Amino acid sequence: DIQMTQSPSSLSASVGHRVIITCRASQSISSYLNWYQQKPGKAPKLLMYAASSLQSGVPSRFSGSGSGTDFTLTISSLQPEDFATYYCQQSYSSPWTFGQGTKVEIK
Amino acid sequence: QLQLQESGPGLAKPSETLSLTCTVSGGSISSLTYYWGWIRQPPGKGLEWIGDIFYSGTTYYNPSLKSRVTTSVDTSKNQFSLRLSSVTAADTAVYYCARRLQWELGGALDYWGQGILVTVSS
Numbered sequence: 001d002i003q004m005t006q007s008p009s010s011l012s013a014s015v016g017h018r019v020i021i022t023c024r025a026s027q028s029i030s031s032y033l034n035w036y037q038q039k040p041g042k043a044p045k046l047l048m049y050a051a052s053s054l055q056s057g058v059p060s061r062f063s064g065s066g067s068g069t070d071f072t073l074t075i076s077s078l079q080p081e082d083f084a085t086y087y088c089q090q091s092y093s094s095p096w097t098f099g100q101g102t103k104v105e106i107k
Numbered sequence: 108q109l110q111l112q113e114s115g116p117g118l119a120k121p122s123e124t125l126s127l128t129c130t131v132s133g134g135s136i137s138s139l140t141y142y143w144g145w146i147r148q149p150p151g152k153g154l155e156w157i158g159d160i161f162y163s164g165t166t167y168y169n170p171s172l173k174s175r176v177t178t179s180v181d182t183s184k185n186q187f188s189l190r191l192s193s194v195t196a197a198d199t200a201v202y203y204c205a206r207r208l209q210w211e212l213g214g215a216l217d218y219w220g221q222g223i224l225v226t227v228s229s
Contacts, residue, residue, distance in 0.1 A: 001170075032210075032213065032214060034213070034214075034215040036154075036216075042221075043203055043219035043220065043221055043222050044154065044203075044216075044219055045219070046215055046217050049208075049213050049217070050213045050215075053213075055217070089154075089215075089216070091207075091215060092214075095156055095167075095171070096156045096207075096214070097156065098154040098155070098156070099153075100153050101154075
């Protein structure tokens, strides 16, 4: 199985600040990397697919980059509605696996 | 707008079989573009992929659960289902159904149901 490791596991940030979350795969996954946002009591929501493609309807302050084993999700200016847990997921090889999550909290 | 809705018992007894159904509305399950999957999340923990099924019946399962998982699809009802046998307390989780793009299109899970909490307890 491909292991996905996110860092940090949690972070505190202020509204308006830039936030960067990283995700590392245990082997190369090309660009088969997706990012999800999950708010408490809700289903995950797809933010980014294929590492750097913004899902329809997602604000442009979200961006993704990377290929191979190292990826990042950037929120350029954190908004109150962005406080949530973020998960990366590889779709390169079954079983599809997720990172452990990064919880973004208000500072 | 595509919608997915999980249904089934919220309580299962240890050693018994958990059965859930996902009803798809606003789109056809008989699409060449998508697989239909199950993902679970134990309380306070992360996400675990369980398995996918294509409308033709082709399946992919997580090896960690494969011996206990069966999925099926009913195209006439636009539904797909999950059965997980020999459940224990470790199977207590919110179970989500979701739509997954074909691998050639990136494989992301782009639509999710709201989730259903299944508790395993006697």
